[in-house]
Amino acid sequence: MKKSLGADTILYTTPVLVIATYDKKDVANAMTAAWGGICCSKPPCIAVSLRSATYSHGNIIEHKAFTVNIPSEKHVKEADYFGMASGRNENKIKKSGLTAVKSEIVDAPYIKEFPLVLECQLKEIVEVGLHTQFIGEIKDVKADKNVIKPDGTLDVGKIKPFVFLPDCRGYYGLGKKIAQAFSVGRL
């Protein structure tokens, strides 16, 4: 028996996406977003939704680029901080002690200490409501060498990504592999 929870954004699960951009003075900024996901395979694209009130919103429009950085569990504190403070008031990356590296591919920085980075060129802007959706074409994906397995796939046990649950506002790590996709469901 199902019960109504009302019209709400309760999706299980949402990712933890640290969006890095440059401002008008080319100061690197980072903010954390849970509203987003891959939106196309060819060309590879990712959509991230930001409120127009955020500093990053103007930065993306200014530079037409952003990176999506995936933090490890050990940086949950910094990721959460990036989601609360504003680059309008403080240099968040500097204050966090993390390092901004200039992308050689798009006009945006990425976070050196985070194991996985998607470098994106702004492709489209979709005004949805309170949030603006920025669709970025993924120009390259970079990962720390020590999280790449010999077969070229990533070692999730080393990346240690975590997800965000919108209703309880909890960050959860990943557990065990439960099945192989495009395989377990063969009837």
Place this chain on the structure above:
Amino acid sequence: MKKSLGADTILYTTPVLVIATYDKKDVANAMTAAWGGICCSKPPCIAVSLRSATYSHGNIIEHKAFTVNIPSEKHVKEADYFGMASGRNENKIKKSGLTAVKSEIVDAPYIKEFPLVLECQLKEIVEVGLHTQFIGEIKDVKADKNVIKPDGTLDVGKIKPFVFLPDCRGYYGLGKKIAQAFSVGRL
């Protein structure tokens, strides 16, 4: 030191979204998508991306509605099956043994056995490339009564959602709560 993996859709993590729709003859269909996420808080909206070749793509355009169903670990086999077969060739929900229930709010069915459902009215269509992005306004969220805690939030230990990792194509369950958002990052 980071290494380039090329322009690819390697996001950690992506959700497992079972999209349920009616076809032209009002036969319920389900397909699994990992390309999607919340895209707006007000109005609450979710974006899901489907290839135009899918049966569900035409169904959403026909009925201007869909539901997003979140499967539990115990239904990983059915969820994976929904992502491989096509409703054009077989009645997938029937074959899976699961139950389609007609939504009272939008013109789409939902999966009775899955613990969490987002009922969506089509709001916007964005052609991105190989994939079409369907933005749905979430008209209601429904959850099984036995996964709702006394405080109104969901019990993730009972829902047991799982994520999809695009490069290794693995399904992974969730692990422990690692921190509370909007709290742990207070500097």
